[in-house]
Structures are given as structure tokens and as C-alpha cells.
Amino acid sequence: MTVQFTINGVKVEAQKGESVIEVARRYGFEIPSLCHHQAVTPYGACRVCLVEIVKGGRKKLTTSCNYEVLDGIEVVTDSEAIHKHRAMVLELILAEAPDAEPVKKLAAQYGVNVSRFERSDTEMAQERHDCIMCGLCVRVCTEIVEVNALAFNGRGYNRGVGGPYLEAPQSCIACGACAWVCPTDCIGFVEEDGMRKVLKWDRELPMEKDENGRPIAPKFQLHYFKEKFGLPADIYKKAPGSR
């Protein structure tokens, strides 16, 4: 079903169920975001994608990632108020992730080069490193990989992300999808000495070797894929081209 509405005064068309951010981006309107990825369910955590939406004559500031398109709404993707609030949100994020390049870059676009807030010196904050609690790793692990190795722990300012009780997640297959999707690159993913390590989760798994002795991926991960997709038993023994 098609839905018609406007973005910054321009008439646009979208499919029912699409989010405002996706449609806006498709039409070339820029909306910044740190926690959105089209492959997973919108979460609305980072609050950077704030836009103004007029519905039934009432204007409301809201996040565009989890707002499903509706007929007749008017979306404004930039205004003085939007700019001001995005800048403050980015300042809050920058305080806790001062080394994260994408955050620094985006904050600078909104005139925030240094945060007025000091980075917390708690153990929890050290542990978090540049994590901005966007939850993309959790969503990818749950919805795409479907191993449910990661979750949020604690609440409020004590929130952390990782395995149960913030210990190494035993069901993690070290596939690395979380590290790939992480907007601040704070997870850490290395392969060395025949081992794959996902640093943030403290997960280390030995890698399976192909017939030439080259490491392919962790045994655990390959087994999981084989079972999940019903692949032939000897699939990984073959050279990559003939699998």
C-alpha cells in the first residue's frame, strides 16, 4: 500500500511500514543517525535522527528511525530546534565516546568539538570504552545471526552490553557481525595464531582450517552455519571456489 506525505515540503511516496528515515534518505534528504541500520528493527536509542513531524495539525519532535510513514504527515528534517537538540544529544554522546571517529565527525558538523561534560571515571565507563549503547550489536546478534549471545545488562547509567551478567557469552560463535555493524568500532575483532578473538566480549575460538591449512572461521561458527542452512558435511573441506 502506498503512502503519500511531504518531506521538507517535497511530495514523496512510500510503502506502508517503511520508516521516515529510510524514505527521506531515499529521496536524498540527509538525516544523521548512530543506531539505525536497515537490516534490523529500529530501536530509537541514540536520538540523533530527531525530526519534526506534523500530524493532524500538531507538530512533534520525534525520532525518524522508528516512525512509520503515514498519509498526509509533514516531515521537516532540519530546523533551528532540530539542530539544537541534535547538537546536545551529540554532545552527550561525545562525552562518553571521545575517541570514536564517526561520533567526533558528526558532532563537529553540529558545531560540537569538545563536550562540556566530563567523561565518567567509573569502572563501568572504562569498560564501555567508546560504546554508545546503540544496541546494533545486540539486534544483529538476535535478529540476523539468531544466536542471542548479546544483551543489555543493568539499567540507566549502569547499562552495559555483553553476555549474560557481562561475562563472556557462551553462545557467541565469534562471527564478527557485531564488530562489523558497530558504529564506533569499539568491539575489536582479530584473527591470530589460528584463533579468532572478539575482544569486547572476551570470546576466543579456534579456527577450522581448509585442506591447504588456511584458517577459515571458528569451528563453532561453521558448525552453526552448517546446521542452520543444512550444508553438506564436507563443505568446508573444499576450496572456496568449489564450495
Next chain:
Amino acid sequence: MALISNSAKLRSYREELVDKKNKEGKKVVAICAGTGCNAYGSPKVVAAFREEIEKQGLSDKIEIKPTGCHGFCERGTLVLMHPEKQLYQRVKPEAVAEIVEKTLKGGEVLEEHLYDEPNTGERYKTEHEIPFYKHQERLILGKNGEIDPTSIDDYIAMGGYDGLTKALELGPDAVLEEVKKANVRGRGGGGFPAGRKWETCKNAPSDKRYVICNADEGDPGAFMDRSILEGNPHAVIEGMIIAAFTIGADEGYVYVRHEYPLAIERLTIALAQAREWGFLGKGILGTDLDFNIKINRGGGAFVCGESTALMASIEGKVGEPRAKHIHTVVAGLHNKPTNLNNVETYANIPLILDKGADWYISKGTKGSPGTKIFSLVGKVNNTGLVEAEMGMTLRQIIFDIGGGIPDGNEFKAVQTGGPSGGCLPASKLDLKVDFDSLWEEGSMMGSGGMIVMDDKTCMVDVAKYFLGFLKFESCGKCTTCREGLRRLHELVTDISEGKGTEETISLIEELCDTVEAGSLCALGTTAMNPVLSTLKYFRDEYMAHVNDHRCPAGVCKELITYEITDNCNGCMVCAKRCPENCIAGEKKQLHVIDNEKCIKCGICKDVCKFDAVRIY
């Protein structure tokens, strides 16, 4: 087989109950067994009465009835003697034998157990004469003093489940019209008209609908919902059944905090009775209405009082709110249309059906009909649960009902609406309390918390306390609430420690703006109220902290110093009690505090009988 199979049976059953009670003609001694009075030792008082009645062979003349909360928690244990409604307060088990002998048998009034007004010393014999009760309109709470919450017969005898029979006769559409006309607004805090909520839920296309009662009361100092569930659980159950009938739901939940064991116990008993009597289950009262209620115990997270977080919690997920661009009345629990109301809202519904919407809208104000229950706490003489008609002024509630401020102190502010509410100053005492008026003044009704503060309270400290609570209770999902509240708390703490500047205040205001505009759920969007309202009405106090490094109320530890004045007669009590041993002085000599070592615990000031310790 259900005991009550149709409306006619209910009526005859009630007549039998009333006849029986009239024939027996027993005097009823209703002893408050709410959580407050239980803490005072009410179970022992109940046991003592039962033993004494048994001993004196009065069992056929006097009934001892433990009930729910009567509201006057300050004066527990409360003993209310029917039919005269004579009230004895602060009753201890030791006094019971004399009460039975002299009052119940001899008809004598024992002065020492009567309520004495702290300002005038006047004593009052009956409940309705006492100012605390006299100015209230106890539509909901009134029954608490008469009903044994574990007895469905008590509820039925008082007209209970009559609202339901009327609803069943009227049909869902007419009930909806009645509830809409009554304009009963959500007592949980939002103040959204329940009728409109019901209508949207009823009209949302689906094969399945849910009804939820939100009993996750989490505001510090609030115990309204708890007391309704503990004192009159059937009123809530009846309200839920009527809602289910109206919107077409067949399954209901009461989401109640695990920290409310007594409420859960009494609700469990009440639900079992309602099933046995035939008010829950299949074919209720001979109609084709099927409805059942389950109890879901919450783990104690404040945020689970938010409707979407609550539903996530019932689903077994982490209690985190989600965006409500699609309302829960359309897609709520398990993605089905779900009607969620608060305990007090449901308790109003049977009344509306029983007495009619016209009667209901004659109470309260035009925009907010009916009554509202407040938990009146803090620096006020009559701490307790108060049910006031909407439109009463803050002054009437705090001074006429609440008896004013204790120890001759001045009123400074009242905080309404729980942790996300605001603080209103003395200049707002004549504000007529309803949903809209409080909102306009920068506070809110919330679920009905009312914390009274005297002139010994520092408003910066108050804002710091509530921000501390909210930052701890934030789920942490969205940046503005997780980081924003933490930063706000840091900034206000800086001010309370004398480290703040005028820039700190402008940063607070700037941050409040974004926290309000950018947060995902109501926890975040209202969290700035305690700061903004204190900044609005008590800015001078903030400025004193910032510019003069002074806490005018003498509360913020970093900014105050204790000093012993000439009033000291050298009794040495403070020196002995000082945990840091930092008070020097000989017997009968002026004592001196070593301010280098002093931790400002205030014990010296508390123990001094000569008012010789002062804060500056």
C-alpha cells in the same frame, strides 16, 4: 458451577446477606490492617480484640473486622467502631481490654484514645467530625473502613458488582457512552480520558483484546493504589470486568509490584472468590461474557509503570519502553489492542455505572470530574491517604485536611505528581487542584503523590534527590534520558556543593530542554520537572548556592558549618554523641566544634536540649 448465575440471583443473594446482618445486629469493630497500621502492630491489636471478645462471651454481639487502609496513617493503629463510627487512634494491644469493657460494653468514651487536634488540642469522637476526614470526599476510600477485603460477601452487601450488572444490562455501547460522558481521566498520571481510550481499543480491528490494570506504583512516598488493592480489591476487579465487557476483551492482567505482598495476597483471594462466585470465567452472570484475570508480579523497576515497558515485561522481555507512534490501544500486549488503566481509574468505574455519569460529573471540576486520592506525606501533621474532590485548593488539602506544618515551621513548597512532578511554592497554595491546573503551573497530578516541605528544606537538594532517583530508574535505552539525567544530576550536585556557576544553571536549562524534547518515554520527557520548577519558583536559592556559596535552608553539607553558641551550658551530651569526636569542652564550659574534622552529620544539633547548636 458459579454461585451467582445471573443478575437476579445477585440481588437476592445481597438481600439475604443484608437481612442476615440486620438480624444479627452486631456492632462492628473495624481495625485498619493496611500496611501502615500493620507496621504499627495492628495484627496484635486484632488478636487482642478477638481474644477479649471471646473471653467476655461477646462473639454474637460484636464482630472484629480487619480492614484495608482508613487513610489516617499518622495515627495508626486505627479502630473504627460501627455503626456510630467512633474512632480510636494509636491503639495499642494493652489498651484493648479496657476498650472492650468500657466502650463496647459500657458505652463510655475513653478520651485518651480520641484524636486530638495538634494545634488546638480539641478532641473528636467520631470519624466524620475529625477535620482530616471531614473535608474529604471519600467515594473510593470510604469503603475501606467497612469492608473486610478478604470477604466478597462484604463487598456484595455494600452494593458490590451492582455496577457490573447494570453494565451487562446496558450493553457495551451504552456503557462506553456512560464512561465517556463521565469523563473519568486516567488516575495513573497521564490524565487521558478513559472513555476515549476504551473506544479506540474497542474499535481497533482484532480477534483478541487485553485489559491491563497498572498497579506498578513506584513513586517514592506513594501508596494510593496499594491501599485500594489491599482494602477493596473487588472494586478494581469489577472495574476491569466492565472494561473487558465494553471493549470485548477476554483476558486481563494486574501488573503489581512484588514489593506489595499484602496487595498481592488480598488480590489473589479476591480473584479466587470472584471466580467461584461467577464474576470471572466463562458466561459471566449468565451472559456470553468470558473474562479472566491473571496477576503478573513486577520486579520493581520504576520504568515498568510505563505502559509499553509494562507490556514488554508481561511478555517476558526486558522492561524497556518502545516508541508509541502506534498506540497500545491499537497494538499493545502481544501486538493486540490493549486497554491499560491504573488501579484508581478502575475503582471509579463501578461507581460511575452504579450512580450514573451525571452524578459523577457533579463532583470535581468541569475538566476533571470526580475525586483524586493523594498520599499526603512529608512535613505535614496528618500524614496519610486523602481523597479530595477535584478542584480543592492545595491550601485546603495541606492545611484543612493535612492539619498544616508540624513544629511551628513555615510551609515552603509542595511537590506533586511523584518524582517527575514539580514543586509549587506558597504563592500557589490557592491553586485549584486538577489535571490541567497543575500542568499549567509546571507540575503535574501524576498518580497523586503530595510531598509537603517546610522552610528547613533546600530546594536544590530536593531537585538533586529526585534527579538521583530518576537517573537510577532510567532504563538507559535512549541517550537523552540515560546520559541527560546523569549529567543533570551531576550539574545540580555541583551547585549543591558550591561548585556551580551561572553557566551551570544555563547548561541545566539547555539540557532540560533536550531531555524533554528528545526522550523516548514519559520518564525522560517529564524528568526535568523537579529542576525546572524549583528553578522557576526558587531561583534565589540556586543563586545563593552559586554566588554566595551558601545554602539558605542549611541542608547542603558542603556549604554549611555547625557552631555552638552561648546557649551551651556544657552538658557534654553532644561531645559524647559526636561520631568523629570533634567536639571539645569541659563540663559546664562552652563546647567548640573542630570544623576540620566535622562531617556535618547534625547529631549534635539533634541531641542538644538547649538549642545551642546552629548552622550557618
